[in-house]
Amino acid sequence: MDKETRFKSIIEENRDRIWRLCCCYVADENERHDVYQDALGNLWRGLDGFEGRSEVSTWIYRVTANTCLGHIRTERRRRELLDADSRVEEMEIVDQNLGEEPASGNDDVRRLYECIGRLRPVDRTLVSLYLEELSTKGMSDILGISEANVRVKIHRLKKELKRMFEETGHGLG
Amino acid sequence: MDWDDAIERAKRSRAPDVAARAGSNAGRLVDGLISRLKAQDEADRKSMRRMVFFFGLAGAIYIMIFTLTWIAPPDTSPVTNRLVLALFSLILVSVGLWSARKARDLAGIDYAKPVDLFLREAERRYRFINARDLRIIVPFFVIVTGTAGLGWMTAFSRYFYWLESSTGLISFLIYWSGASVLGWFVGWRVWMKKRAPFFYEIRSMRAELDAGEQDAGA
Structure with missing residues (x-):
């Protein structure tokens, strides 16, 4: 199977999970498409080096998570270059976009994604993998940290997310 | 709906129709991306080849001039002249190799x-x-x-x-x-x-x- 066919087949099978991961990192719809395409680009470039020693899904999650983290760094830098007024304006736009069905039309799921968007980048990675229902071992392989650490972090993040989720719920009335 | 339901629904929720959001069908989206990626790969390769060629050529020219100083020694300070030329050649070749390695490292970031x-x-x-x-x-x-x-x-x-x-x-x-x-x-x-x-x-x-x-x- 040539590279192009192999790539197409992998993307066909995993497009949804790549997209879902991007949803957890990027609030803005257009930006999310950019990150999604960047992730596909990095998958394409890395395909020759992928020897199948790990699961395809693990490889995909790693590449996508690293791409998203890279994007957050670039994005933060870009925002730092903006003046204070446009930064405030942009934050408002991002907030509005967060409300535009990140992955589902449901208000509560939307609110959940909004809360995820407020987490620190690394925590977003963990939550996105948790929502993919990966095992602790799977998350540990992707992140390169111990399983015990993954468990501790997930436990803490679930509590933090739940608190944020309930607070925003009260705020909404 | 409460927290647990929201989490469960988020876990179950399938990605939206990416193709529809992109305003195109999925196949065409991937095909277009592949073409751009291939073009980018080719551009990177060309740029790398150009860099190696440039430094290689400059290094070769200096090595040639260095050789000439043995065939027709300069009137003043021939040893110093040769040494300077030899070091210059070394610098050009090293910079060429280093730049090529840096470019390769950057292009080959393993995600x-x-x-x-x-x-x-x-x-x-x-x-x-x-x-x-x-x-x-x-x-x-x-x-x-x-x-x-x-x-x-x-x-x-x-x-x-x-x-x-x-x-x-x-x-x-x-x-x-x-x-x-x-x-x-x-x-x-x-x-x-x-x-x-x-x-x-x-x-x-x-x-x-x-x-x-x-x-x-x-």
Whole structure:
């Protein structure tokens, strides 16, 4: 199977999970498409080096998570270059976009994604993998940290997310 | 709906129709992307070949001139002239090889590594000077200093022949130290402006990721 066919087949099978991961990192719809395409680009470039020693899904999650983290760094830098007024304006736009069905039309799921968007980048990675229902071992392989650490972090993040989720719920009335 | 339901629904929720959001069908989206990626790969390869060609050619020219100094020795300071030319050739070849390696490293960033390792490597790339580069930079700096010193002393003895050579050496050391400090300072300022924010951001991400290892182990 040539590279192009192999790539197409992998993307066909995993497009949804790549997209879902991007949803957890990027609030803005257009930006999310950019990150999604960047992730596909990095998958394409890395395909020759992928020897199948790990699961395809693990490889995909790693590449996508690293791409998203890279994007957050670039994005933060870009925002730092903006003046204070446009930064405030942009934050408002991002907030509005967060409300535009990140992955589902449901208000509560939307609110959940909004809360995820407020987490620190690394925590977003963990939550996105948790929502993919990966095992602790799977998350540990992707992140390169111990399983015990993954468990501790997930436990803490679930509590933090739940608190944020309930607070925003009260705020909404 | 409560928290648990929201989590369950988020886990079950399938990605929206990516193709529809992109305003195209999925196949065409991927096909278009593949074409662009292939073009980018080809452009990267061409750029790498151009760089190697340029430095290779410049190095070859200097090696040729160096060889000529043996066939037709220059009238003044033939040994110094040869040494300067030899060092220049060495510098060009080293810069060529180093640039090619840097370009290859940047083009070949491996996104498939575990996040922790990926961040560790990114931190190394964004550092002001990393240990691996020092192995190249220090010898390179020594060679450039030697070459510049020889050139300076040759010119000094030609144009300021009535002064002692120790004056020439001192003046070179003052000039070279000043130029080197200024060069490092400018490099550091550029790094602070362009790369340091990424560097510190990556470092904080790594700290976040590693935080809890001890607690988890306890």
